[in-house]
Amino acid sequence: MTVLCLVELDGTGAAxxxxxxxxxxxxxxxxxxQLAAAVFGEAGVLAGGAQAGEALAAYGVTDAYxxxxxxxxxxxxxxxARVLAGxxxxxxxxxxxxxxxxxxxxxxxxxxxxxxxxxxANCVSAARSAPGSDGAGMWQIVRQRWAGLLLEDAVLExxxxxxxxxxxxxxxxxxxxxxxxxxxxxxxxxxxGDLAVRATESVTRSGGVSLATAxxxxxxxxxxxxxxxxxxxxxxxxxxxxxxxxxxxxxSEGWRPHKQQVGQTGTKITPELYLACGISGAIQHIAxxxxxxxxxxxxxxxxxxxxxxxxxxxIGDLHKVIPALVDAIKARGRSA
Ligand SMILES: Cc1cc2nc3c(=O)[nH]c(=O)nc-3n(C[C@H](O)[C@H](O)[C@H](O)COP(=O)(O)OP(=O)(O)OC[C@H]3O[C@@H](n4cnc5c(N)ncnc54)[C@H](O)[C@@H]3O)c2cc1C
Numbered sequence: 001m002t003v004l005c006l007v008e009l010d011g012t013g014a015a016x017x018x019x020x021x022x023x024x025x026x027x028x029x030x031x032x033x034q035l036a037a038a039v040f041g042e043a044g045v046l047a048g049g050a051q052a053g054e055a056l057a058a059y060g061v062t063d064a065y066x067x068x069x070x071x072x073x074x075x076x077x078x079x080x081a082r083v084l085a086g087x088x089x090x091x092x093x094x095x096x097x098x099x100x101x102x103x104x105x106x107x108x109x110x111x112x113x114x115x116x117x118x119x120x121a122n123c124v125s126a127a128r129s130a131p132g133s134d135g136a137g138m139w140q141i142v143r144q145r146w147a148g149l150l151l152e153d154a155v156l157e158x159x160x161x162x163x164x165x166x167x168x169x170x171x172x173x174x175x176x177x178x179x180x181x182x183x184x185x186x187x188x189x190x191x192x193g194d195l196a197v198r199a200t201e202s203v204t205r206s207g208g209v210s211l212a213t214a215x216x217x218x219x220x221x222x223x224x225x226x227x228x229x230x231x232x233x234x235x236x237x238x239x240x241x242x243x244x245x246x247x248x249x250x251x252s253e254g255w256r257p258h259k260q261q262v263g264q265t266g267t268k269i270t271p272e273l274y275l276a277c278g279i280s281g282a283i284q285h286i287a288x289x290x291x292x293x294x295x296x297x298x299x300x301x302x303x304x305x306x307x308x309x310x311x312x313x314x315i316g317d318l319h320k321v322i323p324a325l326v327d328a329i330k331a332r333g334r335s336a
Contacts, residue, residue, distance in 0.1 A: 002034040002091040004160075006084060006098035006107060007056065007064075009041050014055040016213035017099035019172035021165040022059040025097050026175060028126050035179070036063040036091050038084055038186070040075075043068055046183045053181060060175035063091070065186040072188050074200035075103065081110035083188045088115075093160050095126070095139075100164035101212070108164050119162040124151065124169045126161070144169075147264035147287030168268045168291035209243050211260060216242025217271045219262060219289070220250060223278015223299065223318055227255040232322040233277060239329045245269060245289075247279050263288035277318040281306025298322065 005025040008015040014022075022037070029035050037056055039046060046053035046064050056064050065087055072079055084107065088096050096111065098104030100122050112119035120126075122144040129138045139156040144166045156163070211217065218237040220230055230244060237244050245262040246255070262269055264284040274292035278299065279285060286309055289295065297310040298318045307313050314321050 001030065001095075002036050002093040003029045003095045003097065004036045004038060004084070004088055004091055004093040005061075005096075006080070006104060007037045007039045007052075007061075008099065008101065008103055009039065009045065009052060010210060010213065012041075012045055013051040014039075014059075015099070015101070015210075016172060017101050017104070017167045019055060019059060020167040020170040021097055021099040021104070022056070022061065023173045024123070024126075024165045024170050025095075026060045028095055028097070028128075030128065034062050034091070035060050036065065036087070036093065037061045038065050038067065038087055040067045040072065040080060040083075041069065043183075043185060046181070053183065054178075057178040057181040058174040059172075060179045061181055062179045064181055064183050066183060067186050067188050072190070072195075074198045076195050076198040077103070077106045078110050078114075078197060079188065079190050079194040080107045081114055082190055082194050083186070084111050085114050086189055087186065088160050094128075095161040095163070097162075098164050099167045101167070104164050108162055112162050115160075115162070117158040117160065117162050118156060119164070120154065120156050121164045122148070122166040123163045124166050126156075126163055129155075147284065148268075148290065149283070149287065168270050209241075211243055211245050211262070211267045211269060214243045214269070214271050216240040216273045217245045217262070217269050217275070217289075217292070218242055219245045219247070219274060219276040219279055220256075221247035221277065221279030221285075222249040222253075224250065224255070225278075225319070226253075229319070230256065232319075232326055236275075236322055236326050236329075239326065239333075240273070242271065242273075245274075247282075247285050261288075276306050276310070277322060279306055280304050281309055 007018040126141045139161045246260045251258045251261045264287040270291045272293045274295045276297045295310045297306045297313040302315045
């Protein structure tokens with residue numbers, strides 16, 4: 001059997017979310033199964049010594065299928081799904097997985113529609129039912145519902161099984177020993193209309209760190225007061241080697257773009273440190289930051305719900321606390 005996993009790229013490396021999905025895929029695969037990856041990118045991205053190629057081998061991938069941009073430029077969800085459908089049948093995959101990212105979820109939903117199979121979103125575990133048992137050919141899955149507030153036990157009857165991985169529940173873990181990776185150039189076979197929706201350009205991130213994978217996230221909510229209030233948070237994030245994330249109020253008000261939103265309808269983050277400034281801690285926000293290793297809150301309200309999730313809190317005005325923190329870090333840098 002083959003377990004096929006969509007691997008997204010972050011620059012020229014494999015995205016952290018995809019490494020988590022590969023870790024999950026390896027757990028799903030039975031001994032002797034092949035772990036295959038589909039990668040949309042330049043051929044060189046997996047060439048000998050390339051970061052993404054080494055990562056795939058380290059995570060146990062034996063066969064990587066590269067779909068080059070010359071043949072399929074940009075991000076086209078339906079076309080990507082068509083390619084995955086072709087690869088699934090070519091490799092005889094009985095499971096096709098992707099990280100539960102925006103792209104992973106969208107492509108897998110299209111794949112479900114194309115193949116007529118159900119797709120299980122946000123899985124935290126999946127196991128084939130034992131051969132010969134009543135449930136042979138079925139998958140026992142556990143998946144997140146309500147943005148991770150509930151776990152659902154479910155049975156998935158599908159061939160191949162289609163699932164996205166709740167990546168905030170899986171730590172990226174390389175295999176014990178790297179696999180020998182064979183890279184195949186895979187020419188896509190598309191149908192009319194597959195490229196009707198296609199993103200050909202995306203804005204390059206300035207620091208190269210994404211919200212989903214940042215080690216430090218400085219969060220700003222309504223308490224920041226407006227678009228101009230984010231400058232000290234940006235400065236602090238830069239000093240700490242992190243990025244700014246925001247609450248939905250902030251994006252709804254148009255103070256910051258949606259791609260910076262943390263939460264149920266935004267990005268799920270898994271940083272070492274989440275510094276939540278002027279954020280009340282609504283359940284939909286916590287759904288996106290609960291996997292942070294340490295949460296520190298800065299809030300003027302000692303009864304704000306975020307405090308029950310935070311390890312430490314500063315009760316005070318963020319407009320005073322954050323500049324003071326920035327000054328303290330700079331002073332420490334000067335004296336070091
Ligand atoms: C279906 C659905 C999906 C949603 N998805 C998301 C999501 O993905 N992400 C998300 O964030 N929200 C989401 N929401 C919205 C969520 O319910 C809250 O409305 C939102 O998170 C509140 O944002 P906030 O904490 O910035 O604002 P508020 O709740 O207004 O909190 C502002 C906080 O700032 C503090 N404060 C004010 N001034 C200062 C100051 N000077 N210094 C320090 N602290 C100060 C206040 O004490 C308060 O705690 C969703 C809602 C729904 C219904």
